[in-house]
Amino acid sequence: MIRLSIGTAARLGLINLRAETLPTTAYLLYGESCRMNCAFCPQARGAEGKAGRLGRVSWPPFPREEVIAALQREAGRGLQRICLQALCEPGGAGSLAELIRQLRGAVGLPISLSAPVHSAAEAAMFFEAGAERISIALDTATAELAARCKGGGFARRLRLLRGCARLWPGRMSTHLILGLGESEEEAARLLQLLVREGIAVGLFAFTPLKGTPLENHPPPEPASYRRLQALYYLLRLGYVAWEGLRFKEGRLVSFGIGGEELRRLLGGGEAFQTSGCPGCNRPYYNERPGGFIYNYPRPLSAAETAAALGLMQEENRQGRGSPPPGFDDINGCRFFAPWREP
Numbered sequence: 636m637i638r639l640s641i642g643t644a645a646r647l648g649l650i651n652l653r654a655e656t657l658p659t660t661a662y663l664l665y666g667e668s669c670r671m672n673c674a675f676c677p678q679a680r681g682a683e684g685k686a687g688r689l690g691r692v693s694w695p696p697f698p699r700e701e702v703i704a705a706l707q708r709e710a711g712r713g714l715q716r717i718c719l720q721a722l723c724e725p726g727g728a729g730s731l732a733e734l735i736r737q738l739r740g741a742v743g744l745p746i747s748l749s750a751p752v753h754s755a756a757e758a759a760m761f762f763e764a765g766a767e768r769i770s771i772a773l774d775t776a777t778a779e780l781a782a783r784c785k786g787g788g789f790a791r792r793l794r795l796l797r798g799c800a801r802l803w804p805g806r807m808s809t810h811l812i813l814g815l816g817e818s819e820e821e822a823a824r825l826l827q828l829l830v831r832e833g834i835a836v837g838l839f840a841f842t843p844l845k846g847t848p849l850e851n852h853p854p855p856e857p858a859s860y861r862r863l864q865a866l867y868y869l870l871r872l873g874y875v876a877w878e879g880l881r882f883k884e885g886r887l888v889s890f891g892i893g894g895e896e897l898r899r900l901l902g903g904g905e906a907f908q909t910s911g912c913p914g915c916n917r918p919y920y921n922e923r924p925g926g927f928i929y930n931y932p933r934p935l936s937a938a939e940t941a942a943a944l945g946l947m948q949e950e951n952r953q954g955r956g957s958p959p960p961g962f963d964d965i966n967g968c969r970f971f972a973p974w975r976e977p
């Protein structure tokens with residue numbers, strides 16, 4: 636058996652589900668239990684959440700052969716990638732490599748592996764098996780937050796990620812969860828380092844989930860999230876540099892370019908779409924249907940882009956992390972004041 640995100644199962648025609656946006660990547664979950672103890676994850680050793688959940692998403696199991704046949708069908712119909720997310724199971728690396736080999740042999744789609752890789756030798760084994768990209772999740776923006784939320788290991792993971800990025804340029808990804816308690820400056824510092832190393836970053840909004848130690852921690856401020864999405868986009872495309880950024884009490888207050896230029900660069904809305912490996916859109920990973928959309932899984936309308944740009948101007952109104960009341964209602968009706976000049 637292999638678990639699929641519920642949206643993937645719908646995309647592959649294995650269940651009936653009505654959704655506004657379906658995944659452009661097939662998300663597979665390998666493994667049943669995790670020995671890590673991340674404070675935000677329902678799969679953690681100490682979590683009381685349901686099995687078969689990761690993020691907000693549920694992951695029903697399906698027979699492996701059925702999944703492979705469905706992937707083969709969907710590969711010719713616009714599906715762009717397979718993302719194999721593996722839990723941290725003892726001794727699981729060999730069978731994980733075997734599964735990658737099987738998927739690669741049967742389905743003509745690039746495979747991203749998101750797994751607790753322990754060494755460059757292990758990464759080499761997964762690349763050799765057929766992974767196109769590997770994601771080593773940092774999750775937190777700082778070592779201190781990693782100590783609090785993941786039991787440490789930040790420096791080791793970052794060293795391994797950078798080492799692998801030099802060995803396999805352009806083939807490494809990571810995940811960064813915003814809203815765990817970092818300042819925008821701390822997140823920005825890490826983003827510019829990762830961009831410099833050619834590492835793709837999947838930005839996630841922290842989502843409080845029942846049964847986890849952080850179930851009462853608020854999600855990130857939408858304004859703050861929008862600024863960091865914009866920053867990652869601008870850094871990635873080389874439009875801004877770390878030296879030009881300005882921060883005030885940890886908050887990003889200037890990108891170092893003029894307001895007109897900023898509107899032009901962000902006007903297409905791509906900055907606010909889901910980021911990470913090519914073709915990854917992760918619909919509803921962080922969002923409730925009908926709720927605030929942190930990561931748009933599709934191109935934005937002009938009104939949505941205007942709202943996102945307007946939101947970037949906002950102060951963090953309720954202190955770190957908590958969403959201001961009624962922020963769902965702003966769609967399309969904000970006036971975009973020019974960004975503060977440096």
Ligand code: SF4
Pocket residue numbers: 660716717718719747748749770808809810836837910911912915916917
């Ligand atoms: S960015 Fe998307 S495709 Fe890449 S590892 Fe993360 S979830 Fe998978």
